[in-house]
Amino acid sequence: MLLEVRDLHVEFRTRDGVANAVNGVTYSVDEGETLAVLGESGSGKSVTAQAVMGILDTPPGKITAGEILFRGQDLLKFKEEERRKVRGAQMAMIFQDALSSLNPVLSVGAQLGEMFTVHRGMSRKDAKAKAVELMDRVRIPGAASRVGDYPHQFSGGMRQRIMIAMALALEPALIIADEPTTALDVTVQAQVMDLLAELQRELDMGLILITHDLGVVADVADRIAVMYAGRIVESAQVHDIYKAPAHPYTKGLLESIPRLDQKGKELYAIKGLPPNLLHIPPGCAFNPRCPMAQDVCRTDVPPLYEVTGAGPDRRSACHFWRECLDG
Amino acid sequence: MGRYVIRRLLQMIPVFIGATLLIFLMVNVMGDPVAGLCGDRQCDPATAAQLRKEFGLDKPVWQQYATYMGNVFTGDFGTAFNGQKVTELMSTAFPVTIRLTVVAILFEIVIGILLGVVTGLRRGRPVDTGVLLVTLVVISVPTFVTGLLLQLLLGVKWGWISPSVSSEAPFDELIVPGLVLASVSLAYVTRLTRTSIAENRRADYVRTAVAKGLPRRRVITRHLLRNSLIPVVTFIGTDIGALMGGAIVTERIFNIHGVGFQLYQGILRQNTQTVVGFVTVLVLVFLVANLLVDLLYAVLDPRIRYA
Numbered sequence A: 001m002l003l004e005v006r007d008l009h010v011e012f013r014t015r016d017g018v019a020n021a022v023n024g025v026t027y028s029v030d031e032g033e034t035l036a037v038l039g040e041s042g043s044g045k046s047v048t049a050q051a052v053m054g055i056l057d058t059p060p061g062k063i064t065a066g067e068i069l070f071r072g073q074d075l076l077k078f079k080e081e082e083r084r085k086v087r088g089a090q091m092a093m094i095f096q097d098a099l100s101s102l103n104p105v106l107s108v109g110a111q112l113g114e115m116f117t118v119h120r121g122m123s124r125k126d127a128k129a130k131a132v133e134l135m136d137r138v139r140i141p142g143a144a145s146r147v148g149d150y151p152h153q154f155s156g157g158m159r160q161r162i163m164i165a166m167a168l169a170l171e172p173a174l175i176i177a178d179e180p181t182t183a184l185d186v187t188v189q190a191q192v193m194d195l196l197a198e199l200q201r202e203l204d205m206g207l208i209l210i211t212h213d214l215g216v217v218a219d220v221a222d223r224i225a226v227m228y229a230g231r232i233v234e235s236a237q238v239h240d241i242y243k244a245p246a247h248p249y250t251k252g253l254l255e256s257i258p259r260l261d262q263k264g265k266e267l268y269a270i271k272g273l274p275p276n277l278l279h280i281p282p283g284c285a286f287n288p289r290c291p292m293a294q295d296v297c298r299t300d301v302p303p304l305y306e307v308t309g310a311g312p313d314r315r316s317a318c319h320f321w322r323e324c325l326d327g
Numbered sequence B: 001m002g003r004y005v006i007r008r009l010l011q012m013i014p015v016f017i018g019a020t021l022l023i024f025l026m027v028n029v030m031g032d033p034v035a036g037l038c039g040d041r042q043c044d045p046a047t048a049a050q051l052r053k054e055f056g057l058d059k060p061v062w063q064q065y066a067t068y069m070g071n072v073f074t075g076d077f078g079t080a081f082n083g084q085k086v087t088e089l090m091s092t093a094f095p096v097t098i099r100l101t102v103v104a105i106l107f108e109i110v111i112g113i114l115l116g117v118v119t120g121l122r123r124g125r126p127v128d129t130g131v132l133l134v135t136l137v138v139i140s141v142p143t144f145v146t147g148l149l150l151q152l153l154l155g156v157k158w159g160w161i162s163p164s165v166s167s168e169a170p171f172d173e174l175i176v177p178g179l180v181l182a183s184v185s186l187a188y189v190t191r192l193t194r195t196s197i198a199e200n201r202r203a204d205y206v207r208t209a210v211a212k213g214l215p216r217r218r219v220i221t222r223h224l225l226r227n228s229l230i231p232v233v234t235f236i237g238t239d240i241g242a243l244m245g246g247a248i249v250t251e252r253i254f255n256i257h258g259v260g261f262q263l264y265q266g267i268l269r270q271n272t273q274t275v276v277g278f279v280t281v282l283v284l285v286f287l288v289a290n291l292l293v294d295l296l297y298a299v300l301d302p303r304i305r306y307a
Helices: A045-053 A080-086 A108-119 A124-137 A156-168 A186-203 A214-220 A238-243 A248-255 A295-299 A321-326 B002-029 B033-037 B045-055 B061-073 B086-121 B126-140 B143-157 B171-200 B204-211 B216-245 B248-253 B259-268 B272-300
Strands: A003-014 A017-029 A034-038 A061-070 A091-094 A174-178 A206-211 A223-228 A231-237 A305-307 A314-316
Touching (some): A003 A045, A017 A231, A034 A045, A034 A214, A108 A156, A186 A214, A223 A248, B086 B126, B171 B248, B204 B216, B216 B259, B259 B272
Parallel strands (some): A034 A206
Antiparallel strands (some): A305 A314
């Protein structure tokens, strides 16, 4: 297994108290596999990814428990300098907003080339040639003449391509894409997603795709992990989950996708708001919003049950996953 | 860019004329320059009239101004009443003040930015609070107090430095005066850098730089500092102009015969030619410094383009 996150706990100490952002997340990605991590804002999907990358803001963030195994080695036991050498070279991250995530005062060539001069000890000239090569690879027209341009001189889609090129620079084994297409136009979204998927196949990388766009997930993901209030509530193969969700939250998410055959009808929405991470409700965190909630949901935290009979390697953190599957 | 520079240079002309005219008029209202020449005694009316004619003071003000500006453009800044050429005074005073300014600016850049970066990265920690407190004290206490205090302690009591600067004013004698001159600006540079660093360190591109696996040092110098210095450079740039002319207090305390000293003497003795001449040059220095800052802005931040 390329990456295994086991029972990860992250908390943030704020003025108002301790926010439990991640409460025992477990997921894994293999080489060449795409894992989509799905969830609302504040569900802990980005925080988990930042913990994996080792770019969590500490303080206020703090990893209180768990393991992050990368090729069998626990990254949390690494010294900062060892960790730094893993970052960028063996695992890389693509951020949501390419305009603010690229340095405005350095040319894209300098920002791409930096990967090679720092990690590979290349000369500036060779690094620049590599930068042009990368820009070609992500299909930026006229790469050689644009290598000296600055981020603000590119369009949104082109900037996201540069982010992708930067992540791919050293051909890492794992890429974490944190909502890579959210800030883009719909037409450009598809292009960027296709490019990312293609490069992933080519390089046989593991990809963690953090998103709340279920349409994107269906196209590219192999597996899905749905997060709620800092926990995984359901994980399964992508087709199984679309066929029959085994958690009421997933079900709600799927029902809230606009569909053509429901034109004119009111769009379904999960009622209520995501829980305040400072005061996560007792029992199942989803219980105040759940249409299926019973008394047991308000007292007992559901474990991640193994779901049987509805696809391989499937889990759900719902006491009533059987009922959910059936109806 | 070229067109922008030309436009800015052309804009300088009205500013230059306005500023010099203003100073010319102000000096004119200051009083009768001839009266000062005779010291405490009343001037002999015949001699006074003679002198007025000689210096062209009997003509109307606008004519005096026109003659003066005409001369300035040929490099003639006139003659002080004691017979010394104003250009001669400048050639001894400006090198001294430039040296003093260089020392002061170096202090601002090296110490100010260093402290700003350290405190900006450790906001809320004891180092930060301590430095902030010191900068607050430095800003609140007037320069003549810090200057006199340092002169008394370092120069007179402990004898580490000579309390007054010799007329050659070499760099080593200008270190303490330079520090005094820089002190307030240095405190501002520290605070400005601190705020800028603290604000930018949470920026997305800094996170990207960390995610790229760059060493911390490189993240700070190449990614964080470069972006944070833009406002600081603006401040230091305009400060050059201010320091060149505003060193009157410091130059008086340490007996440095620079621009501030000559200006002070000129005003005291109602020496029109000296005052107007020096101020004219200072106006030019200020304008050029400002233009350079604006151009540097575009170098530091490629998003700014002048057309």
